[in-house]
Amino acid sequence: MGIAAWREQLRKGEISARELTDHHLARIAAVDGTVHAYLEVTAERARADADRIDAARSAGDALPPLAGIPLAIKDNLCTKGIATTCSSRMLETFVPPYESTVTERLWQAGAVLLGKTNLDEFAMGSSTETSAFGPSRNPWNPERVPGGSSGGSAAAVAAGECIASLGSDTGGSIRQPAAFCGVVGFKPTYGRVSRWGLVAFASSLDQVGPFSASVADSAELLQVIAGEDPRDSTCLKAPVPDYRAALERPVKGLRVGLIRECFEQEGLDPTVKAAVLAAATQLEALGCELVEVSCPRFNTGIATYYVIAPSEASANLARYDGVKYGYRAADAGSLADMTARSRSEGFGDEVKRRILIGTYALSAGYVDAYYKKAQQVRTLIRRDFDAAFSSVDLLLTPTTPTTAFAFGAHSEDPLAMYLADLLTIPANLAGLPAISLPCGFDPQGLPIGLQLIGNVLAEEQVLQLAHHYEQAAQVMAQRPEAELAV
Numbered sequence: 241m242g243i244a245a246w247r248e249q250l251r252k253g254e255i256s257a258r259e260l261t262d263h264h265l266a267r268i269a270a271v272d273g274t275v276h277a278y279l280e281v282t283a284e285r286a287r288a289d290a291d292r293i294d295a296a297r298s299a300g301d302a303l304p305p306l307a308g309i310p311l312a313i314k315d316n317l318c319t320k321g322i323a324t325t326c327s328s329r330m331l332e333t334f335v336p337p338y339e340s341t342v343t344e345r346l347w348q349a350g351a352v353l354l355g356k357t358n359l360d361e362f363a364m365g366s367s368t369e370t371s372a373f374g375p376s377r378n379p380w381n382p383e384r385v386p387g388g389s390s391g392g393s394a395a396a397v398a399a400g401e402c403i404a405s406l407g408s409d410t411g412g413s414i415r416q417p418a419a420f421c422g423v424v425g426f427k428p429t430y431g432r433v434s435r436w437g438l439v440a441f442a443s444s445l446d447q448v449g450p451f452s453a454s455v456a457d458s459a460e461l462l463q464v465i466a467g468e469d470p471r472d473s474t475c476l477k478a479p480v481p482d483y484r485a486a487l488e489r490p491v492k493g494l495r496v497g498l499i500r501e502c503f504e505q506e507g508l509d510p511t512v513k514a515a516v517l518a519a520a521t522q523l524e525a526l527g528c529e530l531v532e533v534s535c536p537r538f539n540t541g542i543a544t545y546y547v548i549a550p551s552e553a554s555a556n557l558a559r560y561d562g563v564k565y566g567y568r569a570a571d572a573g574s575l576a577d578m579t580a581r582s583r584s585e586g587f588g589d590e591v592k593r594r595i596l597i598g599t600y601a602l603s604a605g606y607v608d609a610y611y612k613k614a615q616q617v618r619t620l621i622r623r624d625f626d627a628a629f630s631s632v633d634l635l636l637t638p639t640t641p642t643t644a645f646a647f648g649a650h651s652e653d654p655l656a657m658y659l660a661d662l663l664t665i666p667a668n669l670a671g672l673p674a675i676s677l678p679c680g681f682d683p684q685g686l687p688i689g690l691q692l693i694g695n696v697l698a699e700e701q702v703l704q705l706a707h708h709y710e711q712a713a714q715v716m717a718q719r720p721e722a723e724l725a726v
């Protein structure tokens with residue numbers, strides 16, 4: 241059941257916010273021992289929030305749009321008074337004194353916080369295996385990763401441990417786990433949603449977005465979190481359209497571009513390719529026109545990203561020096577020793593790898609060869625998209641080259657892990673809105689994700705086409721064994 245239907249039931253008093261919250265807390269108690277989507281469950285606060293909503297309803301107050309809807313929040317979004325760890329020893333004891341803009345808007349809209357979800361350390365990774373607090377598991381098969389970095393937020397939705405959740409996407413961290421867990425994940429246009437209170441990874445790429453069981457529910461969350469924020473200077477001032485109303489607009493005549501380079505990838509699993517092409521055919525049946533387009537620089541995205549993102553990360557993570565906040569090594573001697581030891585002990589291997597790569601790429605002798613060159617290629621990638629959007633409305637690709645992989649499959653080989661983001665990264669580099677939604681299952685019964693990419697601020701069109709596909713395809717009803725493994 242979707243948010244709109246719950247809202248109706250709550251308004252009519254057919255269910256109470258407390259019952260809906262307790263249902264999800266019970267589900268967490270039953271399955272999170274296996275899934276480990278949550279780092280912290282805020283049960284007491286959730287019940288108090290829900291009771292307040294129920295009291296307001298009884299008093300006849302008008303209820304805000306997300307009143308009583310239980311949500312989970314990625315643990316790199318600051319929640320006042322509630323630990324925000326980024327799955328790092330460095331921030332294990334950090335309790336923010338302020339609330340992120342996006343979460344503040346959700347609470348103002350009446351949503352209930354169930355807890356904070358697991359991620360790869362500082363959102364660096366594609367499997368949650370770099371979390372300092374242990375990985376999350378894929379609800380479809382606990383032997384498989386849920387994807388990352390927002391793996392906990394995706395798994396929580398897939399396992400029914402919340403109605404929807406928030407994640408962040410720097411190179412694919414919403415869309416890739418959404419694909420692996422068989423849920424909807426939406427990265428809006430860069431700047432559509434405020435980053436205030438999102439712990440910075442790569443500031444020119446980071447964007448917050450929703451996970452949900454349906455496209456309509458992602459529209460519900462985006463409606464609340466999108467829009468101008470004076471506290472984030474990169475947040476766009478563009479007015480927020482009615483995303484929910486956009487869903488039902490007809491899609492007949494929309495031109496959908498299939499990016500040739502994506503379908504020619506060497507590592508593209510044939511079952512993923514077949515499912516995505518079948519989805520394209522289904523869009524054609526809905527009246528869309530399919531067009532083959534070329535983005536010649538698409539495949540350079542990954543190399544470009546792995547210079548730009550670590551460079552920005554190395555600067556952003558310089559603040560964890562053991563002095564101002566975060567982990568501090570004990571008995572460390574001089575200030576320099578204390579900083580060095582605090583960072584050595586507080587950060588995990590992947591974070592250190594990124595800091596080293598980024599520091600190198602920005603160093604005086606190499607900045608032109610690496611960082612500046614990467615910025616130039618980034619511009620070329622954006623121009624490829626501009627050219628494509630001169631002839632089509634939306635672009636279609638697989639979200640990931642494969643379905644969810646096994647634990648440990650790539651953890652010894654960072655480059656193999658980085659390839660998981662091959663198809664998602666270009667939209668971040670160009671700042672474009674992109675959604676992943678389920679389009680089928682592989683022979684092991686693992687979900688396959690379809691990615692739709694829109695032009696700048698074309699969130700309405702992305703949601704509209706995704707919604708029509710979802711309604712026509714009914715993918716979740718097609719899974720051979722309809723039961724989750726958990």
Ligand code: GLN
Nearest residue numbers: 363364365410411412413
């Ligand atoms: N997996 C990518 C990385 O490791 C993307 C992460 C993200 O989007 N936060 O950098």
